[in-house]
Amino acid sequence: MAVAVPERRLSVAVLTNSTNKAARDAILQYVLGELVPDWTAESITPAITDPPRPMTLPEGEWAGRISAPEREVPVSLRVLPGGQIELRLADASATVPASAPAAWDLHASFPLQLPTADARINSPELGLGLRLEAGALTGEAHAYKNGDTEGRLGNYLSHPCTLDPV
Structure with a gap:
């Protein structure tokens, strides 16, 4: 998981040798909580505003x-x-x-x-x-x-x- 906080000139990357997302997320929450006091989990959840639409390329x-x-x-x-x-x-x-x-x-x-x-x-x-x-x-x-x-x-x-x- 990689998170950028541009307003603080900070990037955090958490690498694990596990598919356990709970462990990865706990580490990320701890690091961001220490380095970015106003951080919340919702602030890094990407908002996807690009809904799919039908493809219109010709056959x-x-x-x-x-x-x-x-x-x-x-x-x-x-x-x-x-x-x-x-x-x-x-x-x-x-x-x-x-x-x-x-x-x-x-x-x-x-x-x-x-x-x-x-x-x-x-x-x-x-x-x-x-x-x-x-x-x-x-x-x-x-x-x-x-x-x-x-x-x-x-x-x-x-x-x-x-x-x-x-």
């Missing part, structure tokens, strides 16, 4: 790459009817619903693993956040492991992604 095919540190990973994407997206990555593919929150023209999460050494450790999911700019889809691919409803567990690896129409 079609896109091809490009995810730029990982060890190599460029070829990827292809099809926008299907009904807001569905098919992603092909290495020898695997998956079709999932996509949305378009304010930050992205396409946002989706796939049960596919990025074929890189770091993602194979503990990141079996792949998320995409892409914007349509100058005729190309550009943005981020995130390799991660989904946690419970309160957060993510494991690595969260972000990589640039660019797709052009086919």
Whole structure:
């Protein structure tokens, strides 16, 4: 857990070797309570004000790459009817619903693993956040492991992604 308190020029990171959020939260509460007297747990709870909306990209095919540190990973994407997206990555593919929150023209999460050494450790999911700019889809691919409803567990690896129409 990492928390920034910009008005105090302070950042706090708590790293644990456990999935026990109660222990992590207790440590964070103690440290912030000592360093930031007016701190409350509610002050670090992110408010998500970017609700998903239907994706409006036209049906079609896109091809490009995810730029990982060890190599460029070829990827292809099809926008299907009904807001569905098919992603092909290495020898695997998956079709999932996509949305378009304010930050992205396409946002989706796939049960596919990025074929890189770091993602194979503990990141079996792949998320995409892409914007349509100058005729190309550009943005981020995130390799991660989904946690419970309160957060993510494991690595969260972000990589640039660019797709052009086919």
